[in-house]
Every structure is written in C-alpha cells, then in structure tokens.
Amino acid sequence: MNLRQRLLLVFSLTVIIAVGAVGYIVSLRTREAFAQADQERTSGLVAQFHREFDRRGADVKARLGRMAASDEVSRIAFDLGRGGDSSIYLSEAGTLAQQYGLDFLEMLGPDGSIISSAQWQARFGYKETIPENSSTAFLKREELTNGSAVGLFAVKTLRAGDTTVYLVGGERLDREFLQSLATPVGTQALLYRVGESGFQSQNLIGLEGAVVAPEKYRPLLMLAMHDRKEVSAIVAPTADRKDSLYMTAIPLSDRSGQVVSVLMIGSPRRGLIELQDHIRAVALTVGGLGILLAIAVSLWITGRVTRPIVELANASRQVAAGELNVSVSPHGASGEVAELAEAFNRMTSQLLEQRERLVQSERVAAWRELARRLAHELKNPLFPLQLTVENMVKAREVMPEEFDEIFHESATTLMAEIQNLKGIIQRFSDFSKMPQPQLQAVKVNEIVERVATLHAPALANREHPVKMEMQLDAAVPVIAADPELLHRSLSNLVLNALDAMPQGGTITMRTAAREETVRIEVADTGTGLTKEECERLFTPYYTTKQHGTGLGLAIVQSVITDHGGTIGVESAPGQGATFIIELPRRTAASGTTA
Structure with missing residues (x-):
C-alpha cells in the first residue's frame, strides 16, 4: 500500500468515524429527548386518566346518593323493612338506572340477595357478597347476559328501620370513557377488558372503536397482566416502521387485586424515525462529501509530497545499485521535502567525489601492493643469481683451472633461477589478462566429479x-559456463582446502539447484579462518600461507564474477571453511534463465 492509498484510507476513516460518531450521538440524544417527551406525555395521560376516574367515580357516588335520598327509593326501603314483597320491584333498578344515567344498578337486601338488577333482571333472588361501603369508586367486572363488562362502581347504603338496602351502581369503562380523555394529536389510547380465558382481540378497543392488528399488542398486554405493573415497549401495528408506537400498558385492578382491564397509551414514533432518517441522510451526505474531500486532499498531498518521495526512493535504489550520478528535482515541493531533495543531491555528489577519491586511492594502493609483491617475489631468485655470478668471478681469478667445472654448475643454477623468474612474471601476467569465459552448455555435476577424480590420487x-x-543434487540443470575456467576454479579451491588440512581431514563438494541459481560448495575440516581473514581472502596478493602469490582466490573470484555469479566464504577458527559459489541458471543458446 503506497502513501497515497494510506492517506486516502486515513482521511476516509477519520471522516467516517467523525461523522458516524456525531450522527450516533445526535441520534442517541434525539432518541433520549423523544423518550423523555413520550414518558412525560404518558405520565400526563395517566394522571388525566386517574383524575377522570376519580371525577366519574365521585359523580357515580353522587348520583347514588341522590337516588338513595329520593322518595321512591325511600318508599321501597320502608316497604321492604315492613316485610313487603320484594318481587314487585323487579324492574325498578332498570327504571332508576335510566333515570339517573347509570349503566349498572343493583338493589341488594340485607342478606345480599338481589332485589332488582338493571343489567340482568333474571338474577332476582341471587345472592352476592355484601359490598363494603367505600368512600371511593372502584373497578369491577360485571357479568351480563351476553358476556361481561368492566365498570366503575360505587356503593350506597340505605337504612330503613331494621332493614338495610344496598345500592350498587356504576358506569361502563368503554370507548366513551377513552374519548373523554384529552389525548394529543397522534397519541393512541386503548382499553382492554380482561376476559376469562386468554387474549381476546375483540376486547381491545380504541378511540375509534375496533383496533387495527390487535395481535401486535398481545405480548405487551400479557406482560402487563402477568407482572401487574406498568410496562413499556415499541409496537409496530403495520409493516411501515414509521407507524410504530412507544406503548405503555397500565394494568387496572379491582378491589381484590385482580387485573380486570388494561389501559394502553401509545406515543407515535413517526417524528423520531423521520428525524433519525434525516440525520442518517445528512450523515451519509456529509460522509460522502468528506470522502470526496479526502480523495482531493490525498491527491493534492501526494502531488506535493508523494511524487518527490517516490522519485527519491527510485534515486536511492539507483544509488544502491552503484549509479551515483543521479539527482532529484523537487518539482515545486517546499519545506522539508525540498530540503530532503537538496540533501539527497548533496549526498550523491559527495558520494561521487568520495568514490573517485577512493578509486584513485585503491589504484595507488594496488600498485604499491603489486610493487611490494613483485619485489618480494623477485628478491628470492635474485639473491642466488648474484651469489652465483660472484662465485664465477672469484673462480675465474683464483682457480682458472677449475673455472669450466664451476661455470657449468653456475650456469645450471642461473638457468633454474631465470626459469623461476619467468614463472613469477608469467603468473603476474596471467592475472593481468584473465581470458573471458567461452560459454557453452555445462553439466555442473560432471565438472565437480572431474575435479574430484583429478585430485583423488x-x-x-x-x-x-x-x-x-560428494553430495550432488540430481536436479541441478544444465547452465551456460566455461568448463575449463570453472574446472580450474574448483581445482584451486580443492588445493586451498588441502593446504588448510596438513593433518588430514575431509573435503565435501556439494551442488544444489535453487530458484534462480546453481549452488556449489567446497567445504573442508581444516584450521578455519578468522573474520578478518574472510573479509580479505579474495583481495589480490593477500595470502595466509607461507608460500604463494596470493592470486589464486582472486583469480577464482574474477572467473566467477565473469560468469555473472558470486563467491563467498563461511568459516570460524578451528571449524573449517566452506566456499560457496552461486551461478545463474541460464542457457548458453538464449542467455535466459533456465
């Protein structure tokens, strides 16, 4: 991943995280504000319900009081107190209920037997539990001929002599009751009458009567009835989530604590959802614009920063490859990038100058080393030559009769030392003009086997x-190489290994096929080399032996380098040495990798 892509990723993630965090926080705060408003609205409606409940209860109780104080009811109570026939008052409750505007009315005798019932005349004579004379209204489920109903009841006790008559009357808790609540626009008020068994959808009514999709409210209703406390949840009557409601279910109990009805108040969530959708749309828009801005900024930054840095990287690779004559133009860059480009140009210029000075120093040092080595090599044969000539001169002057014999011996010595001088000069001449490899198809394993066979005796x-x-890899391919030069190089390495093992040991020759090269190793178990010796081992005229010119390994390195390969050594004192040759896998015909 380049700098442009990283900048784009960082900017985009920053924009997305920032916009997402702001959108989430705003949405969360909005949801909390709407929830608080819904809770306040619900609390207000619940409080209004209780006020309406108390008002209507007081109204029912007042009507029952007026009814008890009427002449007609007083007459009935007086007649019953004298032992009159109660059956003649069978329909009185219905007349009184209609007269005083009550939905339910029953007249009970002292023993709780029903004297008259407005809602169910056939219950005449049935006994009910004598109700307590409560000062407040209460809820009660009333059985009817066609089912049951829930009403708001009150009790009035009437005494006539030794006889007590109870008046139990009430109003239905129905749609009319819901409509009396001043509900805000969009707020839904529902009333559920608890039946004898399970959930019954027809028992759920609203301000408009029947409720759409009553089954959607069932889980919340059942939870409120089971826990007998106020519970809230989100209810979605339709597939459109904007029609969902934040619903609160309030269980209503009778005097025994049994839930007889559930009041449900729902606050619309359309405004909240639309606002959240708007916030989400704004966040997506801002995020999209932010990403476009991030792309533009990343392109601008890469134009001002990345391009010069890429050029610097390319120039650095050229410098690493040895090409020091390169420079970088800042292309309008400023600040640290321009300073970096100028510093790079100064560095390459200084490196070029230092390389020139180093090359000159190395040339002088090489000539000095050559002169020293040549003087050292020539000094050894010159001393016998000088001594021989001096002996001949003395013999000519002192013993002329033996001069011929001494002359022949001296001539033989002179010729041997002259031949030695010629050999020294030839070795230096060979190193100065190494022949270029004549590449042809070569089987590396065969070359290694020939070297081993040559030195076996x-x-x-x-x-x-x-x-x-021998540890030869059969997968080593045919490569392009000069068989004679490669043979001479491996023979030189074997001879070096022999010199390193005066007390005997083991020489191991290995080959291995690599992905792009062929590897040849010549390892010995000799005395090994120090780190400093390994670093200088391939330097011309450097040797660790008592004899030799120090040109052997330098010649081997020159041959391997001319083949496009590398040679190195791994060693430690007392652990032997391993020379490693890496040759490229290429064919002689095409010059391509094998």
Missing part, C-alpha cells in the same frame, strides 16, 4: 590422507 597418497565426499 593426491588425496590418498598424502602422509595424512584426506577423504573426499
């Missing part, structure tokens, strides 16, 4: 024999 005939082990 010398390994066996040593005073302390050396064992040769």
Whole structure:
C-alpha cells in the first residue's frame, strides 16, 4: 500500500468515524429527548386518566346518593323493612338506572340477595357478597347476559328501620370513557377488558372503536397482566416502521387485586424515525462529501509530497545499485521535502567525489601492493643469481683451472633461477589478462566429479590422507559456463582446502539447484579462518600461507564474477571453511534463465 492509498484510507476513516460518531450521538440524544417527551406525555395521560376516574367515580357516588335520598327509593326501603314483597320491584333498578344515567344498578337486601338488577333482571333472588361501603369508586367486572363488562362502581347504603338496602351502581369503562380523555394529536389510547380465558382481540378497543392488528399488542398486554405493573415497549401495528408506537400498558385492578382491564397509551414514533432518517441522510451526505474531500486532499498531498518521495526512493535504489550520478528535482515541493531533495543531491555528489577519491586511492594502493609483491617475489631468485655470478668471478681469478667445472654448475643454477623468474612474471601476467569465459552448455555435476577424480590420487597418497565426499543434487540443470575456467576454479579451491588440512581431514563438494541459481560448495575440516581473514581472502596478493602469490582466490573470484555469479566464504577458527559459489541458471543458446 503506497502513501497515497494510506492517506486516502486515513482521511476516509477519520471522516467516517467523525461523522458516524456525531450522527450516533445526535441520534442517541434525539432518541433520549423523544423518550423523555413520550414518558412525560404518558405520565400526563395517566394522571388525566386517574383524575377522570376519580371525577366519574365521585359523580357515580353522587348520583347514588341522590337516588338513595329520593322518595321512591325511600318508599321501597320502608316497604321492604315492613316485610313487603320484594318481587314487585323487579324492574325498578332498570327504571332508576335510566333515570339517573347509570349503566349498572343493583338493589341488594340485607342478606345480599338481589332485589332488582338493571343489567340482568333474571338474577332476582341471587345472592352476592355484601359490598363494603367505600368512600371511593372502584373497578369491577360485571357479568351480563351476553358476556361481561368492566365498570366503575360505587356503593350506597340505605337504612330503613331494621332493614338495610344496598345500592350498587356504576358506569361502563368503554370507548366513551377513552374519548373523554384529552389525548394529543397522534397519541393512541386503548382499553382492554380482561376476559376469562386468554387474549381476546375483540376486547381491545380504541378511540375509534375496533383496533387495527390487535395481535401486535398481545405480548405487551400479557406482560402487563402477568407482572401487574406498568410496562413499556415499541409496537409496530403495520409493516411501515414509521407507524410504530412507544406503548405503555397500565394494568387496572379491582378491589381484590385482580387485573380486570388494561389501559394502553401509545406515543407515535413517526417524528423520531423521520428525524433519525434525516440525520442518517445528512450523515451519509456529509460522509460522502468528506470522502470526496479526502480523495482531493490525498491527491493534492501526494502531488506535493508523494511524487518527490517516490522519485527519491527510485534515486536511492539507483544509488544502491552503484549509479551515483543521479539527482532529484523537487518539482515545486517546499519545506522539508525540498530540503530532503537538496540533501539527497548533496549526498550523491559527495558520494561521487568520495568514490573517485577512493578509486584513485585503491589504484595507488594496488600498485604499491603489486610493487611490494613483485619485489618480494623477485628478491628470492635474485639473491642466488648474484651469489652465483660472484662465485664465477672469484673462480675465474683464483682457480682458472677449475673455472669450466664451476661455470657449468653456475650456469645450471642461473638457468633454474631465470626459469623461476619467468614463472613469477608469467603468473603476474596471467592475472593481468584473465581470458573471458567461452560459454557453452555445462553439466555442473560432471565438472565437480572431474575435479574430484583429478585430485583423488593426491588425496590418498598424502602422509595424512584426506577423504573426499560428494553430495550432488540430481536436479541441478544444465547452465551456460566455461568448463575449463570453472574446472580450474574448483581445482584451486580443492588445493586451498588441502593446504588448510596438513593433518588430514575431509573435503565435501556439494551442488544444489535453487530458484534462480546453481549452488556449489567446497567445504573442508581444516584450521578455519578468522573474520578478518574472510573479509580479505579474495583481495589480490593477500595470502595466509607461507608460500604463494596470493592470486589464486582472486583469480577464482574474477572467473566467477565473469560468469555473472558470486563467491563467498563461511568459516570460524578451528571449524573449517566452506566456499560457496552461486551461478545463474541460464542457457548458453538464449542467455535466459533456465
């Protein structure tokens, strides 16, 4: 992921998180505000319900009081007190209920037997529990000929001599009662009459009568009846969530504590949902605009910052590859980026100058080392030459008769040392003009086996024999190489390994096929090398031996480098050394990777 993509991701995430957090907080606060408003509205309606309940209860009780004080009721009570026939008053309750505007009215005798019933005349003579004379109205479920009903009842006791007559009257708790509540626009008030068994949808009524989708209210109703306390939940009568209501169910109990009705008050959630949708739409719009702005800002930043940095990265890779003659133009960048570009240009310029000075220093050091090595190599044969010539001169002057014999011996010595000088000069000449590899198809394993076969007799005939082990990978492919130069290089490594094991040991030659290279290893169990020796081992004219010119490993490195490969060494004192050659997998015909 490049800088432009990272900037775009960071800016986009920042915008999304910020807008999402603001939208969530606003939506949460809005929901809380609406919930508080709904709760206040519901509390107000509940309080209004209780006030209406008390008002109507007081009104029922007042009407019963006027009824008890009327001449007609007093006459009935007086007649009953004298032992009169109560059956003649069978229809009186209905007349009185209609006269005083009551939905329910029963006249009970001293023993609780029904003297007259406005709602069910056939119950004449039935006995009921004698009601207590309560100062407040109460709810009661009343059985009717066609079912049951819930009403708001009051009790009035009338005494005539030794006889007591009870007047029990009330009004229905129905749609008319709901309509008397001043409900705000959109607020829904429902009343459910608890039946004898389970949920009955026809028992749920509203301000307009029947309720749409009454089954939707069932869970909340059942919970209120079961817990016998006020509960709230969201009810969705239709598939449109904007029609959902925040519903509060308030159970209403009779004097025994049994729930006989449930008042439900619902506050509309349309305003809240529309506001939340609006907030969500605004958040999405702002988020989209923010992302577009993030894209624009990221493009602008990458234009001012990323492009110069990318050019700096490319230039750095060129410098790492050894190409120091590069520079970077800031392209209108300012501030730290421009300073970075200028610093990079100064660095490459200084590196170029330092490399030139280093090359010159290395050339001088190389010539000095060459002169020192050449002087050292030539000094050894020159001393015998000088001594031989001096002996010849002395013999010519002192012993002329033996001069011929001494001359022949001296000439032989001179020729041997001259030949030695020619060999030294030839080795230095060979190093100065290494031939270029003549690439052809080569089987690496065969070259390694030839080297091992060539040195097998010398390994066996040593005073302390050396064992040769072969670990060749059959998957090594045919590569493009010069077989003679490769053979000479591996032979040189084997000879170095022999010199490192004067007390004998093991030489292991390995091959392995890699993804892009072929690996050749020559390992010994000799004395090993220090870290400093490993670092200088391939330097021309450097040697760790008492004899030699120090050119062998330098020549091996030159051959491997001309093949496009690398050579290195892994060693530690007392742990032997392993020379590792990596050659590219390419064919001689195409020059491509094998």
